[in-house]
Amino acid sequence: MGFVVFSCSHSGGALKAIDYAAPATVAEAVQLFADRGDRARALAGGTDIIVQVRENRRDLDLLVDLKNIAEVNELAFDPSKGLRLGAAVPCYKICENDAIRRAYPGLVDAASLIGGVQIQSRASVGGNLCNASPAADSIPALIAHEAVAVIAGPKGSREVPVEQFCTGPGRSALQRGEFLLRLQLPAPKPHTGSAYLRFIPRNEMDIAVVGVGAAVTLDGSTCRAARIALGAVGPTPILANDAGNALVGRSLGEADLDKAAQLARASARPISDMRGDAEYRRHLVGVLVKRSLQIAIQRAKGG
Numbered sequence: 180m181g182f183v184v185f186s187c188s189h190s191g192g193a194l195k196a197i198d199y200a201a202p203a204t205v206a207e208a209v210q211l212f213a214d215r216g217d218r219a220r221a222l223a224g225g226t227d228i229i230v231q232v233r234e235n236r237r238d239l240d241l242l243v244d245l246k247n248i249a250e251v252n253e254l255a256f257d258p259s260k261g262l263r264l265g266a267a268v269p270c271y272k273i274c275e276n277d278a279i280r281r282a283y284p285g286l287v288d289a290a291s292l293i294g295g296v297q298i299q300s301r302a303s304v305g306g307n308l309c310n311a312s313p314a315a316d317s318i319p320a321l322i323a324h325e326a327v328a329v330i331a332g333p334k335g336s337r338e339v340p341v342e343q344f345c346t347g348p349g350r351s352a353l354q355r356g357e358f359l360l361r362l363q364l365p366a367p368k369p370h371t372g373s374a375y376l377r378f379i380p381r382n383e384m385d386i387a388v389v390g391v392g393a394a395v396t397l398d399g400s401t402c403r404a405a406r407i408a409l410g411a412v413g414p415t416p417i418l419a420n421d422a423g424n425a426l427v428g429r430s431l432g433e434a435d436l437d438k439a440a441q442l443a444r445a446s447a448r449p450i451s452d453m454r455g456d457a458e459y460r461r462h463l464v465g466v467l468v469k470r471s472l473q474i475a476i477q478r479a480k481g482g
């Protein structure tokens with residue numbers, strides 16, 4: 180494991196030297212994060228962290244490049260066990276994988292919206308989650324897919340459901356010495372469909388004003404299970420349990436979708452800012468919940 184000086188932070192016009200480490204094992208990375216605490220941050224694709232350091236929005240001493248660690252590059256789908264998505268796997272690898280497109284269309288919807296092609300060639304879903312932006316596109320999709328974060332740390336590994344991973348804007352459940360190893364998504368049950376939709380004021384390259392991830396499992400024409408997750412309408416992404424549960428046992432007609440949309444609006448805790456006021460965002464939640472459910476249902480039926 181080598182250290183080189185990586186000069187990328189501007190401080191009052193002067194460059195500040197930052198150490199760079201590229202450990203090859205989980206144990207080495209854990210040791211670095213334990214030794215340096217919050218003076219160290221992980222580097223995956225760098226599409227968030229490099230920008231933040233250059234703009235002095237993060238003051239660091241060390242960037243720990245995780246990409247030499249085999250486990251964080253793993254991308255393995257088994258129809259009976261589900262998906263192991265290494266924390267540093269770039270989005271394009273998810274989007275171009277046919278088996279993942281079929282099994283987790285909601286995740287692929289989200290990954291294919293993150294930035295553009297250039298960003299997707301670097302940006303990871305793991306980094307999108309660990310950056311913990313309330314508006315991150317992948318997080319509502321991960322929650323809809325019941326993803327679990329597998330975290331490596333000084334005491335071994337532990338698991339946290341993604342809906343509990345973010346603890347505030349830019350803050351996560353990661354403790355000193357810990358980093359995200361991979362995301363684990365359960366195998367989708369037969370007749371499951373999912374979707375992610377976001378609203379942005381222009382056609383591309385913008386931050387979600389609202390994002391919605393939805394997944395439904397059908398038993399004939401009846402809903403057996405449903406999960407709905409909301410982005411950009413609270414300090415952290417929200418699992419709208421009431422909305423999802425209200426669909427179970429229902430035939431998913433217009434009135435059922437309207438009910439879910441209304442319950443999801445009630446779960447949202449939006450703020451007003453330059454991107455939209457709280458009432459507008461709450462309205463958009465209802466619209467996007469209904470539309471994402473319609474797509475998820477269509478996909479569950481094989482469409």
Ligand SMILES: Cc1cc2nc3c(=O)[nH]c(=O)nc-3n(C[C@H](O)[C@H](O)[C@H](O)COP(=O)(O)OP(=O)(O)OC[C@H]3O[C@@H](n4cnc5c(N)ncnc54)[C@H](O)[C@@H]3O)c2cc1C
Nearest residue numbers: 221223224225226227228266294302303306307309316359
């Ligand atoms: C032009 C542009 C457009 C963008 N558009 C979108 C968009 O449409 N939607 C969207 O959601 N985002 C967007 N982003 C933000 C960004 O691309 C995503 O958040 C990206 O997924 C982050 O992944 P990364 O691998 O680049 O993470 P990095 O920048 O390497 O890391 C992000 C953060 O997570 C931490 N981290 C990374 N990996 C780990 C780990 N394994 N364990 C612990 N901590 C870790 C880092 O320390 C850092 O704090 C955009 C960014 C740019 C520059």
